[in-house]
Amino acid sequence: MHRRLLTIVTGAWKGRFVLATRSISETRRLRYLLGKSSPAEREHIESEYFEDEDAFQEMLTAEDDLIDAYARGELTDEERQGFEKSFVSSFRKRDRVQFARAFAGAVSATRSVETKLAGTLLDNFKTFQAPGLLRVATIAGVIVFVAVLVWLVSDRRRMTNELRELRAESAELSKRTEALQRNSETERTRTAEIAAQLADLQAQPEKPRPPKRGTIATQRARHLPEAKNDREKFAMIIAKPEERLVNQSDASLANAFERKNITELPLNPSNVPTLLTLQPATTPSGSVEGNSADQAKITLDGVPVEPLHTYSLPPNTSSSGEPTIRIPSSLSWIRFQIALETAANHENYRVTIKTADGRPITSVDWIEPLTPNQIIIDTPVVSTDDLPSGDYVLLLMGKEPDHSFVKVVGYSFKVIKY
Amino acid sequence: MSLTKAPRKSEWVLTQAAFDGFLATLDRDREKAGEKYEYIRLKLLKYFQWCGSDVPDIDADETINRVTRRLYEGQHVYNLTGYIYGVAKLVRAESLKQRSRRRSLDEGSFIELSSIGVEVEVANYQECMERCLGCLSDEDRDVISEYYRYKKPEKIDCRKRLAARLGISLNTLRVKMHRQRMNLEACVARCLARY
Numbered sequence: 001m002h003r004r005l006l007t008i009v010t011g012a013w014k015g016r017f018v019l020a021t022r023s024i025s026e027t028r029r030l031r032y033l034l035g036k037s038s039p040a041e042r043e044h045i046e047s048e049y050f051e052d053e054d055a056f057q058e059m060l061t062a063e064d065d066l067i068d069a070y071a072r073g074e075l076t077d078e079e080r081q082g083f084e085k086s087f088v089s090s091f092r093k094r095d096r097v098q099f100a101r102a103f104a105g106a107v108s109a110t111r112s113v114e115t116k117l118a119g120t121l122l123d124n125f126k127t128f129q130a131p132g133l134l135r136v137a138t139i140a141g142v143i144v145f146v147a148v149l150v151w152l153v154s155d156r157r158r159m160t161n162e163l164r165e166l167r168a169e170s171a172e173l174s175k176r177t178e179a180l181q182r183n184s185e186t187e188r189t190r191t192a193e194i195a196a197q198l199a200d201l202q203a204q205p206e207k208p209r210p211p212k213r214g215t216i217a218t219q220r221a222r223h224l225p226e227a228k229n230d231r232e233k234f235a236m237i238i239a240k241p242e243e244r245l246v247n248q249s250d251a252s253l254a255n256a257f258e259r260k261n262i263t264e265l266p267l268n269p270s271n272v273p274t275l276l277t278l279q280p281a282t283t284p285s286g287s288v289e290g291n292s293a294d295q296a297k298i299t300l301d302g303v304p305v306e307p308l309h310t311y312s313l314p315p316n317t318s319s320s321g322e323p324t325i326r327i328p329s330s331l332s333w334i335r336f337q338i339a340l341e342t343a344a345n346h347e348n349y350r351v352t353i354k355t356a357d358g359r360p361i362t363s364v365d366w367i368e369p370l371t372p373n374q375i376i377i378d379t380p381v382v383s384t385d386d387l388p389s390g391d392y393v394l395l396l397m398g399k400e401p402d403h404s405f406v407k408v409v410g411y412s413f414k415v416i417k418y
Numbered sequence: 419m420s421l422t423k424a425p426r427k428s429e430w431v432l433t434q435a436a437f438d439g440f441l442a443t444l445d446r447d448r449e450k451a452g453e454k455y456e457y458i459r460l461k462l463l464k465y466f467q468w469c470g471s472d473v474p475d476i477d478a479d480e481t482i483n484r485v486t487r488r489l490y491e492g493q494h495v496y497n498l499t500g501y502i503y504g505v506a507k508l509v510r511a512e513s514l515k516q517r518s519r520r521r522s523l524d525e526g527s528f529i530e531l532s533s534i535g536v537e538v539e540v541a542n543y544q545e546c547m548e549r550c551l552g553c554l555s556d557e558d559r560d561v562i563s564e565y566y567r568y569k570k571p572e573k574i575d576c577r578k579r580l581a582a583r584l585g586i587s588l589n590t591l592r593v594k595m596h597r598q599r600m601n602l603e604a605c606v607a608r609c610l611a612r613y
């Protein structure tokens with residue numbers, strides 16, 4: 001289907017031959033865009049892209065490519081002339097050509113960086129191609145390699161030793177922890193026994209104390225300050241093991257955490273790329289603190305970048321009637337393109353929009369970069385929130401040297417939202 | 419000097435009800451209908467641009483107005499796309515006739531308009547371009563740079579390789595890149611509007 005055509009164009013470019021390859025369909029589309037198709041061919045292409053989405057998309061791509069080719073000076077003389085006749089004469093298309101020029105510059109700047117890098121590496125390699133230098137460089141490289149290898153081996157050995165010591169310390173700590181836990185259990189059991197004895201004593205205050213319990217109490221109270229009676233002694237004895245439950249020497253038993261807490265952390269230190277994908281301050285819902293939740297959406301200084309719709313307003317003398325602009329509800333901003341009856345001669349402008357019954361809606365001032373005899377002016381962007389369905393009047397005012405504004409032209413238009 | 423359009427056959431004014439009817443013909447779902455309407459308008463806009471219309475958006479709207487009116491008046495249309503294309507051809511023919519008449523009367527002014535060169539400050543343009551490219555993700559920036567970087571004849575093969583590398587068809591890549599480019603253009607236009 002896409003049979004290739006090989007075209008050799010003798011060149012307008014400093015006597016060189018320019019080799020251009022285009023498929024038949026590409027050539028057909030190009031001819032159409034340059035206004036060189038026959039009526040039958042034009043009809044065929046148009047009905048094709050009206051009916052077929054892919055064909056329309058290919059036309060859009062072909063248009064982009066044509067503008068790029070013009071901006072980069074890739075067109076033949078004939079093509080360039082055709083392009084200038086059909087494209088550059090349009091104000092809007094000139095914008096696209098300017099964009100294509102800047103874009104080509106930006107894209108080729110990226111390439112030039114890569115080319116530069118590649119060139120630098122190549123130059124370095126060429127330097128080493130000299131026989132003497134190559135030998136010296138090889139020897140130096142081997143020496144460096146051996147040195148690095150030795151350092152790596154010794155470092156690994158040192159790390160292995162450290163790891164072994166750490167493991168031993170860890171085992172020792174585990175033993176001590178177990179011992180402490182055992183002691184703690186013993187003390188707890190003893191406390192429970194003493195508490196039970198105390199409860200018995202409280203229940204039978206008048207009964208004589210069993211000799212065995214008294215022995216225990218005396219033994220336990222031996223290291224304590226002298227108490228006035230048995231109840232005080234027991235109270236002091238009970239307090240002692242409870243104090244020992246709190247580890248006052250270090251925090252080894254406090255804040256103990258379980259192993260699963262560690263394994264559940266979303267970090268695998270050995271997988272650096274995965275770590276790099278994590279973003280700080282991300283909420284469970286996926287939005288990021290301080291950022292738009294939908295980070296795929298492009299914004300410029302906080303304003304979402306969406307295709308900017310421009311609505312043309314013909315002069316009021318036009319017999320086509322009041323223009324109607326249809327604004328999708330999804331659109332936040334629009335701008336107007338105003339066709340003037342006479343060439344613009346003010347440097348500063350103000351656009352004021354009112355409802356048909358004279359209620360002011362919005363007013364924006366701006367400086368229009370004028371060129372001689374300019375008759376088409378783009379207004380600044382206007383929020384669509386200010387323009388619900390209805391009838392409006394747009395007034396273009398020009399700033400006079402005395403800073404007053406005078407009406408240049410007015411336009412009536414209707415807005416339909418959908 | 420003026421861009422006054424040809425007198426239209428009808429003085430019929432589009433109403434919200436008629437436009438709603440047109441949208442309903444496109445799709446029962448209003449949101450989808452809106453998308454389809456925008457796509458049709460884009461096609462018409464491009465059609466009139468490629469035909470060399472001075473006011474492609476006005477011609478596109480006039481075409482839609484006429485179609486909407488016919489539908490509102492109860493005309494049955496079996497192939498809407500074909501019908502729209504037919505009406506667009508009529509509008510274009512009228513436009514061409516009017517334009518040739520106007521050119522013969524106002525030749526000098528028209529040439530003057532054609533030769534106007536509006537050059538935006540290059541520095542501003544470059545700054546805006548960099549800012550807008552900076553708004554893209556690294557991957558998107560690399561892909562769009564790769565796509566538009568090459569000149570003929572290597573361009574076609576490079577794009578094919580790029581599509582294969584991304585695991586998508588060449589046509590999908592074209593659509594994606596065109597949209598990215600439109601977004602970039604919009605971004606640059608908005609950025610320039612601030613200077």
